[in-house]
Amino acid sequence: MNATVADLIAKHRPTLDAALGAIRSRTYYTHFPDSPKAYPAEAKDAALSTFEGRRGRSWTWGQTGADGTVVGKERSPYGFDLEISYDHMDLDVLLPAMSAAMPAWRDAGAEARAAVCIEILSRLNTRTYDMAFAAMHTTGQAFMMAFQAAGANAQDRGLEAVAYGYSALTAHPDRAVWEKPGKGEPVRLAKKWVAAPRGIALVVGCNTFPTWNGYPGLFASLVTGNAVVVKPHPHAVAPLALTVATAREVLVEAGFDPDLVALAPEAEGEGLAKTLALRPEVRIVDFTGSNEFGDWLEQNVRQAQVYTEKAGINTIIVDSFRPEEYQAALGHLAFSLSLYTAQMCTSPQNILIPRDGVGVGTEVKSPEEFGADLAGAIDALLGEDGRATAILGAVVNPFILERLERAAGVGKTVLASRAVIHPEFPDATVRTPLIAAVDAADSEVYTREWFGPISFLISTDSTRESIELYRDTVKAHGALTAAVYSTSDEVVDAAEEATWEAGANLSINLTGPVYVNQSAAFSDYHGTGANPAANATYADLAFVAGRFRFIQSRRPA
């Protein structure tokens, strides 16, 4: 082991141990602070300069396999082209180089790899402002959300994956003496086990959360000994370019081959993810994105272990409220429906409400009244353009505008979407949420995902029907999140029981600063793998244990 690696182990072992403790208790834990106060104030301006300095230029780090052409057509949802170009790869050069890098990484062992991974995350942490601008102007997230979600929160999810990977690697010794008692001398064998990587791991990045959704797979594969090729979404390359460049920098410093982590950006429409996912060298695929491509990967990629986080029909069951919590609950729901223009795979879509109304203390609110109250809460939340854009961010993709137009013709519009002028970026595309009222009978409307700020207030015969509808639609179509609001223990119990079958993650009567669409690293699971919305979760042992294999030798001792 070289001195740098030994230093990194000494430096990061306490962090690793704390993370290992956190995944055992799954209580509150964070390593990377998500408050800007924890970072030097001048870093923001420097990062903005860095970001501006990258525009209109080629962002390159001399990666093995660059084929001499460049790609890149990123456009900020805030209304301008980034004009950053990236090296396009010759896979027949890149992938063999990555394969060749693996044996030394495997032989370094779990502790060294974990330390290097944590150093990469820590280095990324020092570049959180840099990441914030890269993420904001590719995902359309508001600056503060990009700072937190693409920065510290993503880093925490990466650390969580490192901890799970290390935990699985060390669930088992690397040597043992096996002694079988016998009549005379016992039989003694000396056994050795090596955790061998599966091969090259492919991370297919998404447009909305390239790092938060990319880091779990990236770091789970890397810590378990694999090389990782990152294929970013063509509209969100910069955050993963910063990630890969940083990882390579740390790998070189620690004495490893930088080709253990590589970027493979694609020309728009190239279909590089399919090509990569079917390469025989690729033995692991982590994907976040559309059900269509995720399902394709699950159905067609046979040589690799495939982990998918797709989308679903996140559902809220509304039954009854304590009167003193009603306003808080409405404000809370308004925020959940507005945050990042509901462009989160965890944003609620279906709100199930009994047609006889919901109880608020002794009062009964009809679906129409509840809809009006919720619309009012959203109007209040988003009434001021500056505050609205800080919550909404910008619309990441034009198809969301088309979908909003279609949704305006569905059912009865409870709340219409409106355009908001961004005070700083007048060309940004900003929209407020739309809510449409439909009936439980209109299942063709609400049993598919309307990605973006569109939700349905669905009248059901009763809360019992709501719970059945929730269970059945989620089992059939998937969901990452669900929520229930009820003052009745029986209703909450029934919603939980339905949840164990439907496989969503349920929030109960939340009114405070944690929202149904948020999941905290080290405690909340993101996805379950138990319904069509995802075949894996961030993170558990199943997410890491199949990324490597124990190989054995034994000899007389």
Added chain:
Amino acid sequence: MNATVADLIAKHRPTLDAALGAIRSRTYYTHFPDSPKAYPAEAKDAALSTFEGRRGRSWTWGQTGADGTVVGKERSPYGFDLEISYDHMDLDVLLPAMSAAMPAWRDAGAEARAAVCIEILSRLNTRTYDMAFAAMHTTGQAFMMAFQAAGANAQDRGLEAVAYGYSALTAHPDRAVWEKPGKGEPVRLAKKWVAAPRGIALVVGCNTFPTWNGYPGLFASLVTGNAVVVKPHPHAVAPLALTVATAREVLVEAGFDPDLVALAPEAEGEGLAKTLALRPEVRIVDFTGSNEFGDWLEQNVRQAQVYTEKAGINTIIVDSFRPEEYQAALGHLAFSLSLYTAQMCTSPQNILIPRDGVGVGTEVKSPEEFGADLAGAIDALLGEDGRATAILGAVVNPFILERLERAAGVGKTVLASRAVIHPEFPDATVRTPLIAAVDAADSEVYTREWFGPISFLISTDSTRESIELYRDTVKAHGALTAAVYSTSDEVVDAAEEATWEAGANLSINLTGPVYVNQSAAFSDYHGTGANPAANATYADLAFVAGRFRFIQSRRPA
């Protein structure tokens, strides 16, 4: 929890704890003794009576879903028909009943399920002689091997799977209070996690090791909360019928629905494994058997997690011997090539030897001389018919005889196969091993599996070429086991390095009572999942962690 379950936990917790310790250290551990001395002597005669009593009759336990027809055409490789018939199932009745049984099993929790599983294994242990006759007369194993492999050793593999499953289930709390510090009051959420089963698990049994290869998947799925339907090989139903009947008996006693474990035997040629594997209710498949069907499962079963143990080209690299170990090594190899007529998926097939010969001290043995010495060792081992049949058992399937005929025309026959008359069962089909000498250039011969007592002595240019050939053929075609004989540390190191890439389990210079084709529960892995011979291993966390999903609820605390 009912009193019986509480009693079972009290009774079996020490066994569970010992097994949990053993999977951490992977040193020598066994719970179920495999020496007949540990069992009452009179049990053998009673078991023989039981076995004879089952012949010519219907073996039924009134399982939900019996469709009124019976199936069963088992024939003992020792030369007689068993004439046992079993209830055929209506899957549209059986599978819904199994699904309905799962919630209570899930709610019982990991410790209760582990205790019930260990009670099933312990009950099976009391029926080890019974199992021995059932296994002997379906698999063709010699009685003592059937007693050990289908009895105690299989039970240990089952216990190992229970321990891994319990370990993965409890890597995580079922409740936590999450408290995030804030400016004023901290935010507190009470979180709850349920380990939810994936669904119905299918175990597809094999002809040669129905219990040893069946128990890991069966008990891994059962302990993690799933119901298990067992589809036995049509020629080896009895061992799994005894298993399922015993499991159902224990489940009823413990207050659970017996349909959590069910047998689904098929008419010959019915193709029931395919039908079951594609049923939407089936979410886990464990298969042991041919590459052809295993590959089909891996390629076509998309709704279920598929674990396969197939076959490969187990390889022995012969480089050099210490003179005092040469005879022992030959005897050892002779046993490996003869045990159960090499009908083990772990039996060696390819023996790689430098054409310039192997060193035995200062002497050099040419491939011809080494082949003659090995043939002599086999002749000596199998010279006496009683001893020979106790090692060889009987030929399980006529296709092995056809293959032996074909092999007699391949290369140069070093050792011809001969028929042995079984002293007790004159109609038994018993054959000794065949060895053919070929050249490394004859890859079309040795790069496929010749299941049965056929091996090839393959001349290579050098040990270096042997190691490369080993690595490349195993990467391409798979292997479960490998061995190297060398006095050179460099050769052994190179063989190990090749092994980490090829993903076989390597035995080095074994001459004692542990053979390359044997793997001990709790210490040796069986399969690695790292080459085409298997996509999983008995047992590690990857084998169990994907059999259940953590589902979460959270609420203000």
